[in-house]
Amino acid sequence: MANETEKTAVTTENGRKFLWSFQPKSGKDAGESIVRNFLLHWFPAKSAERSLSWGYSFYLGTITFALFLILVVTGVVLMFLYVPSVERAYQSVKDIENVVSFGWFIRAMHRNATHLMVIFVFLHMVRVFLGGAYKNGLGGGQLRPINWIIGVVLLLTTLFLAFTGYLLPWDQLAFWAVTVGTDIARTIPLIGDEVRFILIGGHEIDQNTLIRFYVLHCFFLPLLMVGLIVYHFWRIRKDGGLASYDTIVNKQEKIKESNGGGKKTYSLLGITKGRTVEVESTTRNEDAHTVNSIPHLIRRVGLVILATFVFVAVMSLFMPAPLEEAANPDVTPNPAKAPWYFLWLQELVTITTFTLFGITFDGGFIGGVLIPGVLLIALCVWPFYDKSSKDATGVWFAKERLRQNLVFIVICFAIILLTIIGTYFRGPFWEFYLPWEAWPDLPRIL
Numbered sequence: 001m002a003n004e005t006e007k008t009a010v011t012t013e014n015g016r017k018f019l020w021s022f023q024p025k026s027g028k029d030a031g032e033s034i035v036r037n038f039l040l041h042w043f044p045a046k047s048a049e050r051s052l053s054w055g056y057s058f059y060l061g062t063i064t065f066a067l068f069l070i071l072v073v074t075g076v077v078l079m080f081l082y083v084p085s086v087e088r089a090y091q092s093v094k095d096i097e098n099v100v101s102f103g104w105f106i107r108a109m110h111r112n113a114t115h116l117m118v119i120f121v122f123l124h125m126v127r128v129f130l131g132g133a134y135k136n137g138l139g140g141g142q143l144r145p146i147n148w149i150i151g152v153v154l155l156l157t158t159l160f161l162a163f164t165g166y167l168l169p170w171d172q173l174a175f176w177a178v179t180v181g182t183d184i185a186r187t188i189p190l191i192g193d194e195v196r197f198i199l200i201g202g203h204e205i206d207q208n209t210l211i212r213f214y215v216l217h218c219f220f221l222p223l224l225m226v227g228l229i230v231y232h233f234w235r236i237r238k239d240g241g242l243a244s245y246d247t248i249v250n251k252q253e254k255i256k257e258s259n260g261g262g263k264k265t266y267s268l269l270g271i272t273k274g275r276t277v278e279v280e281s282t283t284r285n286e287d288a289h290t291v292n293s294i295p296h297l298i299r300r301v302g303l304v305i306l307a308t309f310v311f312v313a314v315m316s317l318f319m320p321a322p323l324e325e326a327a328n329p330d331v332t333p334n335p336a337k338a339p340w341y342f343l344w345l346q347e348l349v350t351i352t353t354f355t356l357f358g359i360t361f362d363g364g365f366i367g368g369v370l371i372p373g374v375l376l377i378a379l380c381v382w383p384f385y386d387k388s389s390k391d392a393t394g395v396w397f398a399k400e401r402l403r404q405n406l407v408f409i410v411i412c413f414a415i416i417l418l419t420i421i422g423t424y425f426r427g428p429f430w431e432f433y434l435p436w437e438a439w440p441d442l443p444r445i446l
């Protein structure tokens with residue numbers, strides 16, 4: 001009998017280890033483990049009223065997240081139907097369009113959500129910048145500049161996810177857009193050819209490229225995205241919510257900066273006795289300025305996700321995903337354009353290509369690598385060079401940040417302008433044409 005009890009104890013112990021290896025020694029231990037727990041703390045118990053207002057963040061990050069959810073759901077459905085082989089990819093996409101019930105709709109949703117996600121992640125970044133929301137406020141323990149850098153990686157991951165997906169239909173549009181896009185890598189000095197080789201798995205875009213892009217698109221990049229998003233959200237929670245809050249509220253409370261963030265204690269929902277855990281507080285006089293996150297925050301987030309879903313669904317009824325002829329490496333379209341979100345780079349390459357004393361300087365490196373590289377580095381280090389005071393944290397168009405906001409807006413407008421020119425004003429041989437101007441009767445394919 002004793003043996004039997006011992007056996008059960010061992011099994012339970014093993015099971016516990018397998019499911020929950022952390023063994024709290026005391027009530028305080030248990031409480032602290034929850035405070036420090038990653039998953040249980042995405043949403044705070046209370047949220048600042050101001051940061052919940054529609055007009056402060058426009059919920060652009062939440063919309064971006066909702067679009068990612070749509071992409072995951074529709075993407076998984078498409079994976080059941082798509083075949084990542086050069087011989088069969090195009091036909092499988094054609095079947096999704098014409099044979100599978102509602103296949104065209106799922107594909108349209110996936111494609112439209114991709115384009116919208118690129119747009120909304122950009123808009124979200126613009127709002128964070130213009131609102132000085134990458135800066136730490138008066139509260140303690142904040143690391144908003146780190147979350148900004150995580151955001152920059154999220155932006156790059158979004159672009160790379162969209163780019164790798166672009167090739168999969170294996171039609172002319174996909175093949176040549178990816179050819180133009182990956183050709184830019186060639187212009188990196190010394191290692192350009194090697195970088196392109198690694199990217200496409202050889203010298204030509206073929207089966208190796210397709211399977212490489214497929215695995216990146218369906219597995220590695222979504223996984224990376226999920227990990228980064230989880231950390232991004234957890235960081236917002238740790239930073240005491242959105243930046244709007246602590247600046248405005250702390251100012252109202254006339255807290256001196258030298259006071260730091262202060263401390264507060266939690267009673268932990270009665271899980272442990274007494275007030276057990278002491279953590280750094282990001283805010284003061286919480287009760288006067290906050291409301292319960294459930295239902296106030298959760299309701300809004302739910303509504304935004306639902307509205308995004310409905311918008312993409314309705315949009316997809318009217319905007320089906322395009323599918324051209326099957327890819328043909330021997331027939332180059334004229335003009336051959338990169339995906340629209342890289343057209344500003346293609347345009348930059350054109351502008352920076354010039355001839356001097358009979359020598360042509362290729363803009364591939366300056367426009368395709370150097371300028372975007374400098375912009376990317378500037379984006380990452382900006383929060384550390386922004387010396388404006390904490391009063392400008394989470395304040396839209398703060399006077400102190402006027403100059404840097406203007407520089408940022410000018411750069412954003414330049415990128416948008418170049419994208420529009422590349423999309424609507426470029427014709428055969430990359431000549432400039434007005435959108436309503438007829439293109440000359442040149443061969444449309446080379």
Ligand code: HEM
Nearest residue numbers: 057059060061062064065125133148151152154155242243
């Ligand atoms: C997949 C991409 C992304 C998702 C899903 C996402 C999601 C979110 C969400 C839901 C919020 C809460 C506030 C809001 O809705 O605006 C937020 C805040 C924030 N995001 Fe993102 N984000 C993404 C990309 C980025 C990028 C590209 C940047 C900047 C380069 C960035 C920087 C920040 C910062 C600094 C905050 C805190 C802002 C504050 O305290 O007011 N995020 N993000």
